[in-house]
Amino acid sequence: MSDASNAPALVLVNREDSLSRRPREARREPVLDPLANVARANGVDALAERLDELKALLADDLMQIELAIQGIDAEVRERNTDGGAPTADGQLPNADARAANADGCAPSVDGLLARRAARQLLDRPGKRIRPLCVLLAARMGGRELDSVVRNLAVACEIVHAATLLHDDVLDQGEERRGAATARLIYGNSASILGGDHLLVEALKLVDGANEPTLLRSLLNVISEMVHAEAIQLEQRGRFRPERDVYLKVIHGKTAALFRWGLTAGGFVAKLSADSLGHLARVGDALGMAFQLIDDVIDLEGTTAVTGKTPLADLREGKLTWPVIVAAERDPALARDLEHHVRGNASDDLAFAKSLVERIRATGALQVTRAYAEQQGERAAEALSHLPPGPARDAIAMVVRDAIRRSK
Amino acid sequence: MSDASNAPALVLVNREDSLSRRPREARREPVLDPLANVARANGVDALAERLDELKALLADDLMQIELAIQGIDAEVRERNTDGGAPTADGQLPNADARAANADGCAPSVDGLLARRAARQLLDRPGKRIRPLCVLLAARMGGRELDSVVRNLAVACEIVHAATLLHDDVLDQGEERRGAATARLIYGNSASILGGDHLLVEALKLVDGANEPTLLRSLLNVISEMVHAEAIQLEQRGRFRPERDVYLKVIHGKTAALFRWGLTAGGFVAKLSADSLGHLARVGDALGMAFQLIDDVIDLEGTTAVTGKTPLADLREGKLTWPVIVAAERDPALARDLEHHVRGNASDDLAFAKSLVERIRATGALQVTRAYAEQQGERAAEALSHLPPGPARDAIAMVVRDAIRRSK
Numbered sequence: 001m002s003d004a005s006n007a008p009a010l011v012l013v014n015r016e017d018s019l020s021r022r023p024r025e026a027r028r029e030p031v032l033d034p035l036a037n038v039a040r041a042n043g044v045d046a047l048a049e050r051l052d053e054l055k056a057l058l059a060d061d062l063m064q065i066e067l068a069i070q071g072i073d074a075e076v077r078e079r080n081t082d083g084g085a086p087t088a089d090g091q092l093p094n095a096d097a098r099a100a101n102a103d104g105c106a107p108s109v110d111g112l113l114a115r116r117a118a119r120q121l122l123d124r125p126g127k128r129i130r131p132l133c134v135l136l137a138a139r140m141g142g143r144e145l146d147s148v149v150r151n152l153a154v155a156c157e158i159v160h161a162a163t164l165l166h167d168d169v170l171d172q173g174e175e176r177r178g179a180a181t182a183r184l185i186y187g188n189s190a191s192i193l194g195g196d197h198l199l200v201e202a203l204k205l206v207d208g209a210n211e212p213t214l215l216r217s218l219l220n221v222i223s224e225m226v227h228a229e230a231i232q233l234e235q236r237g238r239f240r241p242e243r244d245v246y247l248k249v250i251h252g253k254t255a256a257l258f259r260w261g262l263t264a265g266g267f268v269a270k271l272s273a274d275s276l277g278h279l280a281r282v283g284d285a286l287g288m289a290f291q292l293i294d295d296v297i298d299l300e301g302t303t304a305v306t307g308k309t310p311l312a313d314l315r316e317g318k319l320t321w322p323v324i325v326a327a328e329r330d331p332a333l334a335r336d337l338e339h340h341v342r343g344n345a346s347d348d349l350a351f352a353k354s355l356v357e358r359i360r361a362t363g364a365l366q367v368t369r370a371y372a373e374q375q376g377e378r379a380a381e382a383l384s385h386l387p388p389g390p391a392r393d394a395i396a397m398v399v400r401d402a403i404r405r406s407k
Numbered sequence: 408m409s410d411a412s413n414a415p416a417l418v419l420v421n422r423e424d425s426l427s428r429r430p431r432e433a434r435r436e437p438v439l440d441p442l443a444n445v446a447r448a449n450g451v452d453a454l455a456e457r458l459d460e461l462k463a464l465l466a467d468d469l470m471q472i473e474l475a476i477q478g479i480d481a482e483v484r485e486r487n488t489d490g491g492a493p494t495a496d497g498q499l500p501n502a503d504a505r506a507a508n509a510d511g512c513a514p515s516v517d518g519l520l521a522r523r524a525a526r527q528l529l530d531r532p533g534k535r536i537r538p539l540c541v542l543l544a545a546r547m548g549g550r551e552l553d554s555v556v557r558n559l560a561v562a563c564e565i566v567h568a569a570t571l572l573h574d575d576v577l578d579q580g581e582e583r584r585g586a587a588t589a590r591l592i593y594g595n596s597a598s599i600l601g602g603d604h605l606l607v608e609a610l611k612l613v614d615g616a617n618e619p620t621l622l623r624s625l626l627n628v629i630s631e632m633v634h635a636e637a638i639q640l641e642q643r644g645r646f647r648p649e650r651d652v653y654l655k656v657i658h659g660k661t662a663a664l665f666r667w668g669l670t671a672g673g674f675v676a677k678l679s680a681d682s683l684g685h686l687a688r689v690g691d692a693l694g695m696a697f698q699l700i701d702d703v704i705d706l707e708g709t710t711a712v713t714g715k716t717p718l719a720d721l722r723e724g725k726l727t728w729p730v731i732v733a734a735e736r737d738p739a740l741a742r743d744l745e746h747h748v749r750g751n752a753s754d755d756l757a758f759a760k761s762l763v764e765r766i767r768a769t770g771a772l773q774v775t776r777a778y779a780e781q782q783g784e785r786a787a788e789a790l791s792h793l794p795p796g797p798a799r800d801a802i803a804m805v806v807r808d809a810i811r812r813s814k
Binding site: 030031034035037038166169170184186188189190192193195196197199200201203204207210212215216219220222223226227229230231233234236 | 437438441442444445573576577591593595596597599600602603604606607608610611614617619622623626627629630633634636637638640641643
């Protein structure tokens with residue numbers, strides 16, 4: 001009863017709007033625009049802005065990433081005529097740049113210039129560090145910025161953006177308890193649909209690369225991310241300062257996507273299996289370092305700087321490395337931290353602030369910075385096995401910047 | 408500077424837990440179990456149950472679907488010895504079955520037996536109508552239930568389940584305004600992560616079929632679903648009883664996944680492009696009919712039966728066909744409906760009930776049923792171009808049951 005024959009590849013998609021819809025078109029974005037409108041109409045302005053920004057990412061931002069990266073080449077070509085460029089004997093023009101190269105890598109002119117482009121990206125809202133990883137890994141393998149590399153880079157960033165949107169709903173514990181229900185509901189709805197939309201768009205972009213391996217590995221990475229979030233949610237309201245729980249969560253939540261970005265870029269540039277393994281280690285170390293420094297910044301900043309209630313994250317199940325170290329070093333503090341986590345939102349702000357002071361007093365922030373530096377060394381070691389050149393230098397600088405940043 | 412070589416296919420996935428994790432393993436499900444625990448601990452019992460059920464779907468339920476489908480054959484083989492089977496001259500044993508075949512299709516013994524199996528599935532919680540579509544379409548092309556067909560069937564059901572979980576958060580407007588914030592937050596968090604997890608698991612299952620076309624088309628379908636939800640969210644709090652908005656939403660929200668299920672089953676059974684086109688029309692008509700009947704049931708039932716406040720969905724932007732028809736027929740009613748939608752939750756329940764009565768009085772429910780019947784005829788017409796046999800008969804019965812059901 002079979003009428004088997006060769007079915008054409010795309011017959012399953014028989015609705016034209018599915019086929020012709022492209023995420024980067026300039027016309028009204030079919031999902032993000034209505035969601036931003038909903039958010040705005042309900043006073044969820046920050047979300048509306050974020051959705052608009054994401055639309056820009058899909059539409060225009062990539063262009064700017066392109067220009068910045070292309071700028072690496074342009075600056076390299078112009079290095080002998082540029083006033084700020086190194087002298088003819090290859091000396092670096094200022095001490096700052098020399099210091100940035102002081103950790104054993106030979107100072108490189110290309111690297112310095114690449115660094116400017118990298119910093120330009122890193123300084124932008126949201127840092128765009130993930131797409132940069134994709135682009136630089138591809139460049140390391142000699143693949144220029146073409147549509148495949150560009151789409152992988154954007155995919156990496158919008159997976160990150162999708163998780164941020166869903167996190168908005170997961171993280172509403174403290175700050176949104178006081179919000180009006182309608183605002184909460186519209187905000188949640190727009191965040192969920194926006195996140196779903198971006199996730200699917202990212203997968204479509206990767207699918208467009210026609211490398212089933214990449215799509216499969218991204219699906220696995222998203223699984224890891226969701227799994228990590230589930231562990232975190234389960235920890236909420238508990239205080240279990242365990243190193244292995246923390247490491248499991250940040251490997252999944254943060255490091256996995258960095259790892260994917262670097263290996264995906266290297267993969268389409270046909271780097272060897274060995275090189276991809278080294279890139280994976282770089283990504284893992286970079287992701288860990290990035291998260292560890294985030295942990296430090298959270299506890300270094302005052303409420304005014306970070307815009308958060310001190311230790312609010314802890315209540316949401318977000319264990320940080322300094323908290324674990326401090327709890328190990330000071331059992332009385334551990335008990336008070338547990339009390340804080342199990343308490344309610346109306347707890348004394350002064351108490352939370354005193355806890356932060358006591359965490360700092362244990363030296364936990366220094367320990368955490370040192371741990372991040374260790375990840376930086378791990379990344380540098382892995383990088384040393386990779387093809388030298390401006391792309392490798394730029395990745396090394398991305399790692400260093402991630403560790404030395406203060407915001 | 409490239410060290411290009413043949414990179415092995417899976418080098419990107421260098422974390423063993425990503426590779427070895429299989430959704431259907433019996434051990435602790437890494438995401439759904441913790442989420443169900445979180446929901447239970449916070450008094451969101453219905454959600455905890457749903458998550459447990461979904462875990463069962465991933466683990467065991469499919470086995471039961473298999474048995475039921477294999478049961479079609481068994482019953483067919485035993486038809487001459489089974490007491491309830493048709494007589495030797497091929498007459499159907501009872502009037503009910505004859506009536507079920509009264510819409511022009513020749514009564515078929517195989518069909519009758521297939522119908523039992525179909526009904527067995529349809530009567531189960533959640534109906535499992537989507538995986539059934541996949542299995543029957545594959546069977547129509549002569550492909551037996553193997554791991555590929557099974558995985559596509561499960562994928563289709565869990566995409567549906569994922570959207571239900573996310574809808575839980577989107578739909579909390581009326582019923583959850585009164586809920587405690589903590590419950591709301593934990594419930595939302597578990598729903599979001601559970602939905603994300605299932606979506607990724609579904610895509611992985613389809614990826615495992617090694618048919619890029621199927622994965623691509625499913626991504627497009629999910630896009631359509633998200634797009635439809637966004638339109639609906641934008642309509643919330645407004646009253647625009649427009650037919651084209653409604654049709655756009657249900658095509659995306661409901662019909663797209665039925666279409667995918669049928670065409671995916673047919674595709675892996677190597678049905679011709681023509682046949683896949685016909686299956687797509689069947690899926691579209693079935694999805695529309697399904698939604699139209701849902702609309703009718705919502706307005707036929709009392710609050711006690713459906714467990715919902717009358718017209719609560721309408722406030723959440725969910726336009727239904729009977730409401731559109733009633734608003735067209737009775738302008739005074741249209742104004743009152745608008746007032747209801749723009750009002751707040753504390754509005755008089757009696758007023759909402761009177762609106763439902765007035766909608767019924769316009770004859771809108773009959774019009775909607777007739778429209779669903781029309782979709783049934785469209786499906787039957789499309790089916791007539793497909794290979795005859797028990798699978799085709801069973802699909803026809805699924806369509807008829809979807810239209811004639813009363814819950």
